[in-house]
Amino acid sequence: MPQNNKPGLHDITGALRLLTRLPLRPSARITPPQAAWAWPLAGAIVGALAALVAMAAQPLGAGIAAALVLGIQAMMTGALHEDGLADTADGLWGGWDKARRLLIMKDSHIGTYGVMALLVVGLVRWSALAGLIGAEQFWVIVVVGAMSRAPMALLMAALPNARGSGLSQTVGQVPRAAAGIGVLIATGFALTLGAAGLVGLFGIVVAVSGLAMMARAKIGGQTGDILGASQQLAEATALCLIAAHLT
Template identity: 55%
Template sequence: MPARDLIRDILSALGLLTRFPVNLTEAPAPRAAWAWPLAGLLVGLLAAVGGALGLWLGLVPGVAAALALAIEAAATGGLHEDGLADCADGFWGGRDKARRLEIMKDSRVGSYGVLALGIVLLARWAALTALIGTGQWGAIIAAAAMSRAPMAVLMAALPNARGSGLSASHGAPSAMVAAQAVGVALLAGLICGAPVLPMALAMAVATGAVAALAKAKIGGQTGDVLGAVQQMALVAGLAFA
């Protein structure tokens, strides 16, 4: 792939998945899904730097972990967390597919969404506290990068359940692009020196569980489902690291 296309896809990934000021000349395209782990790599790097800075300033690992969480949320605008909350509200708050999709589209957060966010954030914080306390910075960065690949996998494997919205408007990446995203994610984990095998296996199980649930509840994936699978893969990867 020419260098110009590589840069274009990386900027597309950053523009779609982060709040970094990226000047895009065209709408994000599914072909750039291979670069989504690179956007996660940058987010994870910033979180790790924030955690390390917290320790240097004398903060205990738990507070440094909270700082890392805040940096991640600021970098992404809470994009994936919002999807997780919407999925929890819709999947368990609606009696049929139409009602579930309607609830997921509502910007308000219900009790299921609050509980899901609270539990997942608590799990992330606990894992980050342990990793920061033992200086496992590579695992923190790798988890952020690797957890972006399942979004491409779900987009390629499942049909769009709504036919509109963020996921549908960008189109689905091909199976080859999804495989490239997985390859980039694994390579990033290896470069970071993380325990890639257990992290990847845990993320694969989480991805399969979310995919099966989404298929049963709404018949496919949406942008919210992609956010949810990123969060669940992230938790699984951090926990097994």
């Protein structure tokens, strides 16, 4: 039977199957690249569940609640994005040419650059989350969850696949229209925070643009690891800037 490519609720469940480990009914249907518009909504759902954890854990202290938020997000996504961040840092800085960088990124072992990237970005996320939770700004977790997933679709639409294999290649080339809808959804979430949300959105543009230029120069495009790194950098940047405005 022909595949239904019209946007719908099936795209949201497909996005959740692709980007999370949430217990959804298995599907033999491959998530099409045009469903990437729903990735910010999947991120908002992950953020909403994490925000509930933050609200429940707040009496334990903002720092502990922030740590639990990071833990539950990693559990819900299978640490997919954190793994991408670590592999990206190892590959882009640990290799001398494209072939070596891609080989390092494919290696399941983590190196010094990867450890440092996880540590620094994780500390930034934790610090910002602790401030936001202490100020009872739980909605920000939902908003940033949505905002930080839109860049993945943009990178897939704008850059070629550098490896020719892997998760990014399996999903396929994301249509610019789908990526654009995802950006509009992410912007809508950002606007609910007013000026703070727009500042966070601007920070995401700067951070992810820098990553995109570096990936293009060093490996010739994007991979699934680059996409994961973009989510982590986007989340850390947005949380930091928004927290600075709201707390």
